[in-house]
Amino acid sequence: xxxxxxxxxxxxxxxxxxxxxxxxxxxxxxxxxxxxxxxxxxxxxxxxxxxxxxxxxxxxxxxxxxxxxxxxxxxxxxxxxxxxxxxxxxxxxxxxxxxxxxxxxxxxxxxxxxxxxxxxxxxxxxxxxxxxxxxxxxxxxxxxxxxxxxxxxxxxxxxxxxxxxx
Numbered sequence: 387x388x389x390x391x392x393x394x395x396x397x398x399x400x401x402x403x404x405x406x407x408x409x410x411x412x413x414x415x416x417x418x419x420x421x422x423x424x425x426x427x428x429x430x431x432x433x434x435x436x437x438x439x440x441x442x443x444x445x446x447x448x449x450x451x452x453x454x455x456x457x458x459x460x461x462x463x464x465x466x467x468x469x470x471x472x473x474x475x476x477x478x479x480x481x482x483x484x485x486x487x488x489x490x491x492x493x494x495x496x497x498x499x500x501x502x503x504x505x506x507x508x509x510x511x512x513x514x515x516x517x518x519x520x521x522x523x524x525x526x527x528x529x530x531x532x533x534x535x536x537x538x539x540x541x542x543x544x545x546x547x548x549x550x551x552x
Contacts, residue, residue: 391486392486392487392520395521396493396521396527399537403536405534406533407529407530410425410525412425412526413524414524418432418455422517425517429456430455430456430512431512431513431515431528432455432518433453433493433516433534434518436451436452437449437450437480437484437485438450438461438473438475438476439474439476439480440473441470441472441474442470442472445468445469447469448476448480448502449468450484450485450492450494450495450501450502451464452494452503452505452506453506453509458547459546460545464545467504467543467545468502468504484501485498486521488523490519491520491522491523493518496538503538503541504540505535505540505543506542506545507542508544510531514530515531516528516534
């Protein structure tokens with residue numbers, strides 16, 4: 387896969403599977419709240435994709451963990467469910483190597499064989515469409531949530547922090 391070809395990979399994949407989506411070009415937003423406002427979507431519609439490194443108990447696994455942008459990930463829960471003893475966010479270098487994207491531009495799809503895709507089930511509970519940066523901080527895709535689930539086929543694992551745990 388070519389370095390700057392994530393958008394083309396995404397749209398080809400979505401078109402091949404007859405997904406219901408639209409592309410939006412926009413100015414770069416800093417935080418998830420700003421990007422949601424720019425897109426005209428709710429914060430919870432954002433599909434936040436975090437690259438994590440799970441280690442321990444003989445486990446060494448990179449994970450692309452996807453959850454709603456208004457939630458926080460419980461890294462310990464990710465580690466436990468993957469079979470490791472700890473998890474951390476991957477370094478910028480690891481993120482770049484595994485996704486060909488910079489922080490904030492990572493779509494909720496894994497195109498790398500060493501990057502396991504998981505999603506918190508809460509991602510599908512509230513909205514019929516998900517929004518995410520499509521390999522660029524200036525381009526988003528708003529995708530039907532059922533189509534995302536059907537095409538990406540993430541393993542569903544509960545790993546969002548619950549309010550009283552925060």
